[in-house]
Amino acid sequence: MDEKLSCFWYLTVSYKRHPMKPKLTLKQIARELDVSISTVSKALHDSMEISEDTRQKIKAFAKYYNYMPNNIALSLKNRKTRTIGIVIPEIVHHFFATVISGAEQVANERGYNLIICLSNNSFDREVVNMELLANGSIDGFILSVAKETQQKGDYHHLIEIINRGMPVVLFDRVVDEVNCDKVIIDDKKGAQKAVSYLIGLGCKRIALISTVDYISVGKLRTQGYKDALEREQMKVEKNLILKIEDIENSEREIMEFLKKNEVDGVFAVNEQFAASAIKGLAQKGLKVPEDVSVIAFTNGEISKRFIPSLTTVSQHGAEMGAKAANLLIDRLEKPEEEEEQFTTEIIKTSLIERESTKSKIYISL
Amino acid sequence: MDEKLSCFWYLTVSYKRHPMKPKLTLKQIARELDVSISTVSKALHDSMEISEDTRQKIKAFAKYYNYMPNNIALSLKNRKTRTIGIVIPEIVHHFFATVISGAEQVANERGYNLIICLSNNSFDREVVNMELLANGSIDGFILSVAKETQQKGDYHHLIEIINRGMPVVLFDRVVDEVNCDKVIIDDKKGAQKAVSYLIGLGCKRIALISTVDYISVGKLRTQGYKDALEREQMKVEKNLILKIEDIENSEREIMEFLKKNEVDGVFAVNEQFAASAIKGLAQKGLKVPEDVSVIAFTNGEISKRFIPSLTTVSQHGAEMGAKAANLLIDRLEKPEEEEEQFTTEIIKTSLIERESTKSKIYISL
DNA sequence: CTGGACAGCGAAAACGTTTTCGTGTTGAAA
């Protein structure tokens, strides 16, 4: 491919057959058309410097051979990659998948690519992966911190990267210690709404099935649960609150929990817990929603298809992803100016009423 | 940042405060230490050309300021990005999420990154996104073709890209017209196993709830269903087969279908359909598994949590993703030699027995 | 002394772009 290509067909052939990829480059076009590289570049950018003739010739050639500029070279030159890194704890997870989906759509529309990294909830992998990406591969991060990271409370890697000048947008599992743009849902208020709704239905003994407290969202939802109860002058009973560490064994824990406690309402921080709760209740001979009303966070696949379908607090993950992407790209494209002012966007939750909740208050006719 | 940095602390400060990212580069180290760029590069690579003294000095400096080479520059030089592009129809989808998860793990272990693109089942987006990535951003593709693409039967973009020398691995929704490595599950055999299992339980009238035929996997699973019946000399009844186009309205379709037909077994090509089927059966007063046994493809979140939990054909998505990534990376790192021999790996399905199936054959004591 | 071996380092090309700053050739105005 280094000899001068004597005519069109030669290029076509070698272009198609060669096992290696002799991607068409400016240099090759230049050599072929007996002009300089600069001329080719300018012509393809419709520069007025180049005569109409030459421009047409070059553009025709480029089009014919489907020339496309090399992204890596562009990235090096512009010192931007038009790629954003998204780091999440797991991907086999309805909520995170929707977030990615939303972020990808926005990124795509605005001409960016998404490179994903899974931290698998491990601190080390989060650190290593970010360090790797931060070295030129991407222009900015969208991130939800790993469980282990929240547990450790060590956010040096984030702060480091931000200090180096790389924009970061945190979402969902955010941390106060880090100063950057954030997108969250109002977990507290969402939980509050849900529990208030249960109270409104006439529930007197509402169980909370949550995760351990070092997960920020678990903590916040727990707070919302308590707030709702207190607002109605209802007591928060410790034994009506179950905190689950290991999601794998959650079913058994939930079953035992329900065996020991009488409840007429359940608020679960995710679909899985809600499903297990309903199963547990069924074993006790309790029906949902007739005997017990159940609400779950996360409006996922289970909620829609379960029997009964689940009333849920929808987190609008796609919206979060979209918002996060927009925030990041806005900052990337902002012309490097005034004091950075960080914003925290709150995505509203909405209560989606389905079959798992039913009023206990019978209005006499 | 362009003046010579007079001492260490100066660099630290400007390094931390500057809004732009003055990433430490070989050139800066060279200037600072009064050596040439080549010397720095060699020293950091522990080249024997450089004296022990200079090497130590340079390495100390680099370590102190946390020098890391710029990935983009490396990519340009090596003409490899160590990044692989994965294109899937959707991500809010349990199976695809597991595939990504498996691929990411392997990629990570072998030092590669994953850049994701969603085709949203659209032909155009598939083409455009691939075209974009193919221009230097990635070293190879992992892809499951969009629904619309399969419907159209137009695979020029794939063939083009492969001809240009970029390795592609297709998974799940593969196409015969394209010559490359592939990873599939044996949809036909998986379906066959499931239906045979139903037959073994004593089911006489087994319904199939599938997707339209242009989706390769739908077609194959339908084939497996028929094969299983024929093998047992059972008739394939057209009206026991439901093909669903629009997954959004699937529930209604399934309900009506079940109203019209008497069945004692259901084989659904995904969890959602199975769940809807059970709902429909319940409305007819039929219980699962007592009256009807149900098996679904896709061993997802719904199957595990549903009541009754679903007997499923597990597709081992993570394994597929891992295999695909390994195939791709193997090819990328193979030293450019002999005739390319493409392989098609088959990931075995396994039948996971849960509560939605039960034998109808009562063994007399 | 001379010659070569060798150690230690730097210059420069290359990867594929974009962009600035020439430079040579016109045609027309002075």
Add this chain to the structure above:
DNA sequence: TTTCAACACGAAAACGTTTTCGCTGTCCAG
């Protein structure tokens, strides 16, 4: 005829690496 702008184009630097090659000096064997 000179001068000057406009026009059309090319050379070269830059982005940050790696790597080949060449250069200098030192030391030792002949």
